[in-house]
Amino acid sequence: MRISELSRETGVSIASIKYYLREGLLPAGTALGARQSDYGNEHVTRLRLIRALVDVVGLPIAKVKRIFELIDEPGDDIFATLGQAVDSLPPYTTDGEADAVDYPRARAVIERLGWTYDPRYAGTAQLERSIAAIDGTGIPMSDARLDAYASAARQVAEFDISRMPQADAAPAAAIEYAVLGTALYEPVLVALRRLAHQDITARSLAGDDES
Amino acid sequence: MRISELSRETGVSIASIKYYLREGLLPAGTALGARQSDYGNEHVTRLRLIRALVDVVGLPIAKVKRIFELIDEPGDDIFATLGQAVDSLPPYTTDGEADAVDYPRARAVIERLGWTYDPRYAGTAQLERSIAAIDGTGIPMSDARLDAYASAARQVAEFDISRMPQADAAPAAAIEYAVLGTALYEPVLVALRRLAHQDITARSLAGDDES
DNA sequence: TGCTTTAGATAGTATCAGTATCTACTATTG
DNA sequence: CAATAGTAGATACTGATACTATCTAAAGCA
Structure with missing residues (x-):
């Protein structure tokens, strides 16, 4: 896939894609020559992930880069790696x-x-x-x-851990799930809390009207 | 209290305090003359609130301003005001x-x-x-x-609403609690989730060691 | 052949959140 | 009472961040 297709597919401008390449957030495509590279599905996924972390989680580019480094080259100690990743989150x-x-x-x-x-x-x-x-x-x-x-x-965390890939069988998958799940599920949890506030309040107002 | 005391009390630089005054986040003190103003405890509280919203919640100054406007002049419809406030949150x-x-x-x-x-x-x-x-x-x-x-x-939200000041008795307090509570308690909730992850993982590792 | 696209480099821009400086005082202290 | 420090308000400047734009030289395609 050429860079223009990658841009169209993800809705990210070519200029921004080049910026992410420069900053090392997005791995380079495989070079087909001096003036062309081939990008694959992993680039689409990675770009979506960048946008999710930047736009929804609100992370600065430098922290996103740090997180990808931890995912791409986790140390032996999964526990320590996860700790460092959480440190990159606000x-x-x-x-x-x-x-x-x-x-x-x-x-x-x-x-x-x-x-x-x-x-x-x-x-x-x-x-x-x-x-x-x-x-x-x-x-x-x-x-x-x-x-x-x-x-x-704790309830949420119990669920999260229960769905975590086995750390000994698939350490890379476990790291990725833990790091990204910590960051990406947070906005969902807080949005649900806000909606629950609305729902509870709306119900109590409706109850007042009836009585 | 003079501006230098306000600065010392809160740890916010005089230059920043002046910036917040300019931007309308912090109400002006009562003028004692052309070259002096008196700041009270409400300024200390307000400054701490600004720092909490900016540093911990991560809100931009403009959104913080919007939130204070909603708190200081809530409309008749508490429900609508709260909705607008939630709109100011990421x-x-x-x-x-x-x-x-x-x-x-x-x-x-x-x-x-x-x-x-x-x-x-x-x-x-x-x-x-x-x-x-x-x-x-x-x-x-x-x-x-x-x-x-x-x-x-929903559990969290039920607790939040149960501790909310009565909207009909103290509407201003209810708005303030709802708006600030929505924003300020979120980091606490997500920090606790992260700690629960750590605790659950640590326990399971300890369990593995024993077996 | 001519128009489009690209990689890679470099420079420019917009926004944000302060800082710094300056003026013209006022307050305090020795 | 004179020197020093502090202040309000205005304006200008700064550094960081996240892009955007432009340019060059070369492919690619129609």
Whole structure:
């Protein structure tokens, strides 16, 4: 497939495709000569993935590149690779240093839940940051709320893991599922929460009318 | 409080505070003279809110401004105001026109759940967009998954609504809770999902070791 | 043969979110 | 009371990001 077809197929402009090639987000096609390359179905998929991560998840190009690098060359340690991938997802914590950091708000929640508290998990810093950001804004963040959210989050996570490709049988597929699933399913979950708000509110208004 | 104190209190630079004042995100302080203004606690709260929405939720300044406008001057129709606020949250759908649009993937889900399908809800377009973005990327999006996510989302939403200030008694507080709660609690929910992934995976690895 | 397309390089643009500087003061401090 | 620091408001500048546009030299196709 030529670059013009790839562009038509995906709706991404040729200029943007060239930009993604330059930035290393999209692998080069197989060269057919000095002035032509052949692009395959994997380029179509990859481009759709780029658009999904950029437009829907809202990731900057550099983070998208990092994620593809982790997918294309995962280390031996799937667990560590996934951790690094989650680190590429917002909200960015950008610490980098500091070995002995502690995340008190996150720790309190995690320990109350009986989950594994580990300050090295990217998610731990993200939870801390999310809770800390709410402090001082006048928006309440009670333990009861955290428990309710955690229980729902765990249900979703149980489902996610149950559908994950076997890590020992297909490590590349498992990494890809874990990394992309973490990022791409999030907007679905939050959209459903917003719709549930609407539905519940609409029902209660309808109930008021009837009574 | 002078601007330098406000800056020290919140950790936001004076230059940035002035920028927010210019952009209308932060109301002006009460003028004490031509060269001095007095800022109060509401400015501290507002600044923390701006940083939370910008840094953690990832909203652009213009959307933050829109949200404050809705909070500060909500219309009579709380339901409509909330809808407009949700429209200011990513993923942005940017249609604007088109009366008779239909969102087939979202509709299928919502009708299967027995929720109220309404293409005018911002969340409907957001759900459509989120699901559509996953199509063609090789990441699976089954009905079973959508059902699992919806059930979890509904649990969270039920909790949210149960803690919402009474709309008829305190409409301003209800709007603020709904708008900010929708935005600010989302990062908490997704962070908890990521941590649950880690915890479940860590447990299963530990289980493998023992066996 | 002439029009279109392409790879690869380089330069330009639009937007965003601040920063920096300047003026003309006012407030505080030694 | 003089020097220093701080301030409001205006304007200009900056750096990052994500493209877009243009150009060159060569194929491809009709």
